[in-house]
Amino acid sequence: MPKAKQKRRHTFNYSVNRKKLKRKAKKKSAPRIACNEIRNAWDDTKSVAGNLADMGLAVDPNKTLPIHGNMVTSTKVEQSHIVCKPYVVEGLQALASLPSKKTGMGISSDMIQYVRHMVENYGEDYKAMARDEKNYYQDTPKQIQHKVNLYKHHHAKEYKALTSPQKEP
Structure with a gap:
């Protein structure tokens, strides 16, 4: 036969500063x-x-x-x-009045390298980009076009430098 549960006696804890606890709880609950x-x-x-x-x-x-x-x-x-x-x-x-920083998704450094490689080698031929061996994730031409457009949006000057014809002496 099991023993009946005994109630534990609540004793006062003298080592706790109740005033400090109340102040801390009030500060924590404030917005x-x-x-x-x-x-x-x-x-x-x-x-x-x-x-x-x-x-x-x-x-x-x-x-x-x-x-x-x-x-x-x-x-x-x-x-x-x-x-x-x-x-x-x-x-x-x-x-x-300060200009706001544009908070949005950036582009990873891997994607920047990927797009640079594709644009340097193929220009705007997205079908050829899709067949490239660096296309590890087997992106479709539309997906690659979307990534290139994203790169254009975030790095316009760099994209312009990639696509502009370079003069050779």
């Missing part, structure tokens, strides 16, 4: 603000609306910029709040 300018100017003692108003940002764009015309217009427009932290808006405008 992470991705924007550096807003994160640096954020005041944890204020509400979201209060923080954004101090920075000169809108909580609800529909209240800030009411729609006029055929649609229903809201007569209650948010009062203009004194901007205490104008450097946030200036920082955001400066960040927005």
Whole structure:
């Protein structure tokens, strides 16, 4: 006959600082603000609306910029709040005015070598490229054409140099 399960007695752990644990859990549960300018100017003692108003940002764009015309217009427009932290808006405008990096798929170095070899040897004859022995993956002429077009898009100057007729002295 098995023994009945005994309840384990919960004892207080004196080595754990409960206040520090609570503070750590509160900090961990708070959402992470991705924007550096807003994160640096954020005041944890204020509400979201209060923080954004101090920075000169809108909580609800529909209240800030009411729609006029055929649609229903809201007569209650948010009062203009004194901007205490104008450097946030200036920082955001400066960040927005920078040219964006084109994030997209690049081309691997193997594919660059492959396309260069094909274009140097065959020019734009995709059927001949498909029969080449370096065509390890047995790409069809259409697939090779797609790869060449991708190379043209990413490395336009290099492609132009490959295809331009070279003068021999």
